[in-house]
Amino acid sequence: MKPQDIIAGKSSLWIFGYGSLVWKPDFKHKRSHVGFIRGYKRLFWHGDTFHRGSDEMPGRVVTLLEEDDACTWGVAFEVTGSQIEESLAYLNIREAVRGGYGTRMVEFIPRDESQPSVQALVYIATEDNPTYLGPASTDEIAAQIAVCKxxxxxxxEYLLRLAEFMRQSCPEVDDTHLFSIEKACLAIFKPLLLAAQHRVTA
Structure with a gap:
């Protein structure tokens, strides 16, 4: 689905972010809401050779996998008027050209129950993408994230910022996949931090 087909005749568009967009949208928007979408699970299964990795050492970033009982929390941004074309032009480079993500429309449900649900555009990388990495163990994913830039x-940084967003914006949600990778990644760095502290105090 092409974004141009989605926005035809629209004066307003919602864009749902569940990765780096939650803390760094970098496009002008009218307003935003924290909330979730149903039927999708967020997973560190996509490779990144630009933003958080390289061709030689691809990083691991999140994408969405369809799963009936799952839900994914993030932020939806409303863009209006000229913001629609501007945001999609920017996101096409950031998410599609450099990230390999395609687009879908999903139902976004705000955390604030006084707000209505809306249809939102979301960027998803699927297994037919050449940089898609697919499943791996928690320790394998953490080891890859720990060394990539x-x-x-x-x-x-990408991993820790996403975990921080979840704890601050929806603390009641236990994102097991995200938090287990965070724990494993921090365990890799703990001996290094302890050694550095020892050198400082020695």
Missing amino acids: GKTGYNI
Whole structure:
């Protein structure tokens, strides 16, 4: 589905972010809401050779996998007027060209129950993408994230920022996949931090 087909005749569009968009949308928007979509699970199954990794060492970033009983929390941004074309032009480069993501429309349900649900555009990378990595163990994913870096920054920063968003914005939600990878990744760095502290105090 092409974004141009989705926005035909629209004066307003909602865009749902569940990865780096939750803390760094980098496009103008009218308003935003924290909330979730049903039927999708967020997983660190997509490879990133630009933002958080390289061709030699692809990073691991999130995509969505359809799963009936799952839900994924994130942020939906409403863009209106000229913001629609501007945001989609920007996201086409960031998510599609450099990230390999395609688009779908999903129902977004705000955390604030006084707000109505809306149809939102979401970017998803599927297994037919050449940089798609697929499943791996928690320790394998953590080990990969711990050493990768791209033009936007370190892969571990991406992981920690996403975990921080979940704890601050929806603390009652236990994202087992995300938090288990965070725990495994921090365990990799703990001996290094302890060694550095020892050198400082020695």
